[in-house]
Amino acid sequence: MLGVSLCLFLLPLCAMSMLSGWVESPGYPRGYPPDTSMNWSRCAPPGHTLALKLTHLDMEDSDGCENDALEIFADGKQIAIQCGEMSFEDLDSTVNPSLLSSMEGCLSLSFRSDYSNTKRHTGFRGFYTLQDFDECEDDPDNGCTQFCHNYIGGYLCSCRLGYHLDTDRHTCTVSCTEDLSGSLRGVISSPPRPGPYAEHAHCSYTLSVEDNLELLLHFTGEFDVEQGPDGQCVDTLMVETSSGTRGPFCGRVPPSSPLRTGSHRARILFNSDGQGSNNGFTIHYKTTKKTCRGIVTSNSTLAPQQPEYHQGDTVTVTCDLGSVLNTGDKEYESTCKRTGEWSPVHHCEPVNCGEPETSSDEALQLVDKDPSTLFRDEVQFKCESKYYTLEGDEKYICDASGAWTSVNGQQMLPKCIEVCGKTEKDFFSIARISGGAKAEKGEIPWQLLTKQPKRGGASLISDRWAITAAHVVDGYEESAITFFGGLIDGTKAKETDPDTVVMVAEKIIIHPDYMKGIAGEERTNYDNDIALIRMSSRVKLGPNVLPICLAEADGGFKEGQQGTVSGFGATENTFKSRYLLHTAVGRYPQSMCEDTPVLSINKPMVFTENMFCAGGDGKDSCKGDSGGPFFLPKLGSGNKDNRGPYRLRGIVSWGALCEKEKYSKKGYYTKVENYLDWIKKTIEREEQEYKQ
Numbered sequence: 001m002l003g004v005s006l007c008l009f010l011l012p013l014c015a016m017s018m019l020s021g022w023v024e025s026p027g028y029p030r031g032y033p034p035d036t037s038m039n040w041s042r043c044a045p046p047g048h049t050l051a052l053k054l055t056h057l058d059m060e061d062s063d064g065c066e067n068d069a070l071e072i073f074a075d076g077k078q079i080a081i082q083c084g085e086m087s088f089e090d091l092d093s094t095v096n097p098s099l100l101s102s103m104e105g106c107l108s109l110s111f112r113s114d115y116s117n118t119k120r121h122t123g124f125r126g127f128y129t130l131q132d133f134d135e136c137e138d139d140p141d142n143g144c145t146q147f148c149h150n151y152i153g154g155y156l157c158s159c160r161l162g163y164h165l166d167t168d169r170h171t172c173t174v175s176c177t178e179d180l181s182g183s184l185r186g187v188i189s190s191p192p193r194p195g196p197y198a199e200h201a202h203c204s205y206t207l208s209v210e211d212n213l214e215l216l217l218h219f220t221g222e223f224d225v226e227q228g229p230d231g232q233c234v235d236t237l238m239v240e241t242s243s244g245t246r247g248p249f250c251g252r253v254p255p256s257s258p259l260r261t262g263s264h265r266a267r268i269l270f271n272s273d274g275q276g277s278n279n280g281f282t283i284h285y286k287t288t289k290k291t292c293r294g295i296v297t298s299n300s301t302l303a304p305q306q307p308e309y310h311q312g313d314t315v316t317v318t319c320d321l322g323s324v325l326n327t328g329d330k331e332y333e334s335t336c337k338r339t340g341e342w343s344p345v346h347h348c349e350p351v352n353c354g355e356p357e358t359s360s361d362e363a364l365q366l367v368d369k370d371p372s373t374l375f376r377d378e379v380q381f382k383c384e385s386k387y388y389t390l391e392g393d394e395k396y397i398c399d400a401s402g403a404w405t406s407v408n409g410q411q412m413l414p415k416c417i418e419v420c421g422k423t424e425k426d427f428f429s430i431a432r433i434s435g436g437a438k439a440e441k442g443e444i445p446w447q448l449l450t451k452q453p454k455r456g457g458a459s460l461i462s463d464r465w466a467i468t469a470a471h472v473v474d475g476y477e478e479s480a481i482t483f484f485g486g487l488i489d490g491t492k493a494k495e496t497d498p499d500t501v502v503m504v505a506e507k508i509i510i511h512p513d514y515m516k517g518i519a520g521e522e523r524t525n526y527d528n529d530i531a532l533i534r535m536s537s538r539v540k541l542g543p544n545v546l547p548i549c550l551a552e553a554d555g556g557f558k559e560g561q562q563g564t565v566s567g568f569g570a571t572e573n574t575f576k577s578r579y580l581l582h583t584a585v586g587r588y589p590q591s592m593c594e595d596t597p598v599l600s601i602n603k604p605m606v607f608t609e610n611m612f613c614a615g616g617d618g619k620d621s622c623k624g625d626s627g628g629p630f631f632l633p634k635l636g637s638g639n640k641d642n643r644g645p646y647r648l649r650g651i652v653s654w655g656a657l658c659e660k661e662k663y664s665k666k667g668y669y670t671k672v673e674n675y676l677d678w679i680k681k682t683i684e685r686e687e688q689e690y691k692q
Helices: 002-009 010-019 088-098 591-595 673-692
Strands: 021-024 036-041 050-059 069-074 079-081 105-114 123-132 147-151 154-158 178-179 184-191 200-208 213-219 235-240 244-251 263-271 282-287 302-303 312-320 329-338 365-367 378-383 388-391 394-398 404-405 415-418 447-450 456-460 465-468 482-485 499-509 531-535 564-568 581-588 611-615 629-632 649-654 667-671
Touching: 050 088, 050 105, 079 088, 105 123, 302 531, 378 388, 388 404, 456 649, 465 649, 465 673, 499 673, 531 673, 564 649, 591 673, 611 649, 649 673, 667 673
Parallel strands: 178 200
Antiparallel strands: 021 123, 036 105, 050 123, 069 079, 069 105, 147 154, 184 282, 200 263, 213 282, 235 244, 235 263, 302 312, 312 329, 365 378, 378 394, 388 415, 394 404, 447 456, 447 482, 456 465, 465 531, 482 499, 499 531, 564 581, 564 629, 581 611, 611 667, 629 649, 649 667
């Protein structure tokens, strides 16, 4: 009963005795049998290690102990493998010193024998014991910053006089957290003072006075806070206020004195590491009445201007150029309060011009997709493709009024103007319609085709507008007419063809002086045979779909001058052509044009100043070509002869049946140059209405 009570009282020692004892091979000392094995393992409690001392070893010897073997492991790693025969002295001097676990680690043995022993071997025997681990001597990472004291099963740290253990129970530090609230003047220094400051110091000094006072910090005497060779602070001194943190300060040069905190509350923080012998700092603090600084808000100026202002002073705050109040005003009055703060305070924000509005010109784009739009920021414009040219300035700057203004002072944004009358490559073919030749892809990129309700042509003059003969669209609803572009094979004129550009008419504007036809009667007058078509969406320009330039009002189209007429109309052999054909025809004298054909109603056709006629030997436009282009210079010579872009001089209007011998060499065309003013004003009026 007494033994049980003592064991309960001395429980740790009893546990130690349970982890001490002998370990031996099977059958020891009579000898271990063949083909046998054993495993053994023990672990040390906290603050201890486990040691094994072999006292006897008699086993079959073999190369590498491949027959019989004793393997010893510490913490799962093999630390020894033994076989053969060794005396106690040899074991104690060579093997035993290494048979040791780590702190709180484990030792384990593995013994095996084979079947081939030629004589009986007694085996092995060892004694295992617990050993106290001396953390102070054997563990350089024990964490004690000053003194370390070992005891059985553990250790503890202690400090020199004037220090105490921090909450981690390892670090020695000093008591340097102090609340000095209410004190109007005093001294704060690094602990202890004089002499080198303490290692592992984490000091916090709190200062707080009435809200109409400002704390001033004067650095006096030697200033010496550890700084690394790279200029970075090793130990740090910082001053925290409601407006922010000053520092860290270190080195041998103190902050400028007095350091104005601008606040009636401050916290001085000092931290040191565990090394160094620097002498620290001394701060004398005092107070002064708060004043208002010479700034109320950024991006503004004050009137009158003074270095500082006292309670009751009133100033006028004026926003700087390029800044504005959220009310839209440029200035307001503010008064200095006893707390050293201005009231009211309204912020002058930089003018924001917003992203330039380019939706009215879909081809106009910003170079930077997400530009900065504040005062003096810059944006740059470009057109979406090479098929447009930028008209106007390229760069704009956000000005003080909140408007985008170009570098040359223009506020109207640039425009993207379609490149007209150009083709992707030069063509030099000679061709005809009636008896004409096929156009190549992209050779006449402004040519359009409509098949229903009436077959005819048109010319693209911008990415929204086309021009045709009035009689091609007269009497039809806009929604019923679809034009096709980018093709040279008329059979591909359908909405499902991927190579064809489909253009749906949104509005048709026939010239107001065009005399509409009367049902059932044959027309004899095609004066003012011209119409404009606005497409329902912007046409995507490309190498096969490009506008043609309009004629110039210069009267430069002379008699005998040759141009090109194109279309999908009838030929001398067929009612309509599958392919886009073109031919070169010359302008006839007016006298020849006045000799007009007589139709079946036995009345001659009317010729006016708004028309011209042209043709050649077996060359003419024909039925189905109506509305198509007559353009100069002759196809293929525009770039070759440097004669400028192709221009639309005429619109295929009327003529005799192609097979009538007398008139088959002559076609009549609407003279485009007579309608330039009407075209321009009509398009401008319509586009303005769409914007509204």
